[in-house]
Amino acid sequence: MNISLAQPTTRQSAPVIFHVEGISKVYRMGEVEVHALRSLNLDLYESEFVVLLGPSGSGKSTLLNILGGLDIPSSGHFYFRNQDLTNANDAVLTRFRRNSVGFIFQFYNLIPSLTARENVALVTEIARHPMKPEQALELVGLRDRLDHFPAQLSGGEQQRVAIARAIAKRPEVLLCDEPTGALDFQTGKIVLEALAQVNQELGTTTAVITHNAGIAGMADRVITMRSGEITNIQYNEHKLAPSALEW
């Protein structure tokens, strides 16, 4: 199914950051072919906050992984700021991921023997124009947890360290796959507050995959997928603060 790309967005004057044109992804498992994405078209705009919904197996992670240069489509084209990355080689994709993309996953993948500040510093040491680890941690509300080790932090705090680590290199996009999947309601909201804050303060284009439809209210756009296709795009005229979300 092709969705019109000409609809207005709340960021309608913003330039396109990702242009996805008819991408398909087929996984071959022996004799069996799994069509994870089917001729999908999508534009994402600078600074927008997008929530991706859809049942398990609908292709959300596959799409996010392609956007982030972790996977490549079987056919179609994928552009980042007019640069065609569809057939980019490993060196180009590595540079793209390193300079332009921050990833957040359900599990935080922090290094247990390093403090919050040191976990973030690992990334800032190799980035081009990083912010200071302290600044990144302050942005996610962890100024007073700089010298704590992961084991001394709650799940929500660890996820916020992971967010600080992802944004400290000032990526243009932040791709989040089930960032609150392992967290309870209240803690999940605090993590969403941190993502909203980063989106607002740094203008980082943010895409969040979730099974939780209650999160949709904080997005500029809500994209719903089913069986490898986009079945609906909804525009929120009035975004909700994460604290006002209910699920």
Ligand SMILES: Nc1ncnc2c1ncn2[C@@H]1O[C@H](COP(=O)(O)OP(=O)(O)OP(=O)(O)O)[C@@H](O)[C@H]1O
């Ligand atoms: N590496 C892979 N090899 C084979 N099949 C895969 C692979 N990755 C994903 N798939 C299949 O592609 C389809 C889409 O998977 P994907 O993970 O993108 O869905 P999803 O919407 O993110 O699901 P979930 O919400 O459960 O994470 C599924 O049928 C899945 O089994």
